[in-house]
Amino acid sequence: MFFKLFGLEDGEKTKLSKKNLSILFAVSEVNGLAKSGGLADFAKSLTESLVKLGQDVRLVLPDYRKIVDNFNREVVLSTRLEHWPHTAYSVAKLSMQGVPIYCIRCSKYFDRSDMYEENNEAYTDNGERFAFFSAACLDILPKLAFCPNIVHANDWQTGFVAYFLKKRYAETEYFQSMRCVISIHNAAFKGMFTYEELQYLPEFRLRCVPEAEISSTHVTMLKAGIVCADKINAVSPTYAEELKTELGSHGMQNEFRSRSKDFIGILNGCDYSVWNPEIDKYLPKNYRATYQSMSFGKKVCKQALQCEMGLPVKNVAMYGMVCRLTNQKGLHYLLPILDNFLEFDVQLVIIGVGDPFWVDQLRTISTLHCTKFAFLEIYDDRLAHLIEAGSDFFLMPSEFEPCGLNQMYSMAYGTLPIVRGVGGLKDSVKNYDSDSIEATGFVFDKPSSEALLVTISRSLILYIQNPKEIDRLKLNAMKQRFFWSDSARKYIAMYRSALSESA
Ligand SMILES: Nc1ncnc2c1ncn2[C@@H]1O[C@H](COP(=O)(O)OP(=O)(O)O[C@H]2O[C@H](CO)[C@@H](O)[C@H](O)[C@H]2O)[C@@H](O)[C@H]1O
Incomplete structure (x- = not known):
């Protein structure tokens, strides 16, 4: 059924199913390390479910100060970003529930009290911070000799991952077979910045990036993700429909409508190893459904x-x-x-x-x-x-x-x-x-x-x-049961359709 959703024939389904996929999961928070809301739950549960289904998933996130250091972290790379003059960075690797996690360590951007804001004020350099993070997500791949089939971006913070893959690395052989998907968790947050704020990116110096531009002075990282990703999903079928309407799209109906062929909704799941009254360690009395x-x-x-x-x-x-x-x-x-x-x-x-x-x-x-x-x-x-x-x-x-x-x-x-x-x-x-x-x-x-x-x-x-x-x-x-494994299977179908359509 999921294959039908993307117009794949049964023969192709058998052929594609034989090979497990490798996936780089780029996200700005993950439960257990750094969480501000549901995005973190999503990142943890989906990646774990994908691993259980046999996929090679590696997660990449910024190494915030709040990430407690009780994991055995090993620095696997020390490097710098080309075009980003002053910013050396390193990659610390850890593993959580079978999911390898690469933490992008760059004190200038991430060694701060919080992830996105302090005292209800967003950090003024968030554009630079997450453009850097998005660029680093791809920069590490050849350096770590990881060549995933799919790069999975999430929300505005990693919208530029899709843009860089499509534009900066378009002619680079290492990246050519990679495909990018983006999940939309909240399109009200668009990651809007001026060209001025993104001057470290050579592509933005001429102030003409139609993939991201929303006015002559401003761009949004989410638009770049939507325009450049091979496939897009919202985190429920109804939200996917709402995003194509004027009322429910947070002003981005044209972008979503223009990608409707590649845009679906996949409902999140519930992690019953964490949210289960029978085993919940926080409750004074456990109980079950009788x-x-x-x-x-x-x-x-x-x-x-x-x-x-x-x-x-x-x-x-x-x-x-x-x-x-x-x-x-x-x-x-x-x-x-x-x-x-x-x-x-x-x-x-x-x-x-x-x-x-x-x-x-x-x-x-x-x-x-x-x-x-x-x-x-x-x-x-x-x-x-x-x-x-x-x-x-x-x-x-x-x-x-x-x-x-x-x-x-x-x-x-x-x-x-x-x-x-x-x-x-x-x-x-x-x-x-x-x-x-x-x-x-x-x-x-x-x-x-x-x-x-x-x-x-x-x-x-x-x-x-x-x-x-x-x-x-x-x-x-x-x-009721909302299994993450069911959602994960739908993500795998989306990944495969991204790969097969461009093969
Ligand atoms: N004060 C508090 N103390 C403890 N825990 C707290 C808390 N405030 C919030 N949380 C926790 O944060 C999570 C919130 O998740 P939601 O999906 O309801 O919303 P959020 O809007 O952050 O996520 C966005 O992304 C998710 C993931 O895709 C979408 O489900 C959602 O609709 C979208 O808005 C839950 O785990 C909740 O328990």
């Missing part, structure tokens, strides 16, 4: 969550939310109705870091409703797991959501997601109002606070009036 185990386990976890967040320990509907505090996550739908919502007999827990505008408001409202609403400005893995387990409902009223992972994590923990029907949320949550038998959560469509309030109220009424039905839905949700 009525007794789930209701007792979730009750203990709810009490632990209430204690930890300073809320009264009582049997009450618990709503949870864990996210980066940005406009994307729909806080502008939630905040106007919070006072109303908190008049009900409910509790709400939110943790997140991000925009001070949202932090201040959440803090103020939580002080006013301190017996019902706890907010912590914190990034904390353990608490994220406890919220998933101890809540009855998980809020994701996103403005847009390329895929979303927390709704999948919620379902695994028997916590019903309340989501807006966009992107991957639409593709992964079955709405109670559309199919009450198969339902795994609640979905609303209208981008409004009222629509969210109606849906939350509906979930609460069901919780109070028909707790057995809620438990049935929770068990439904726990039995």
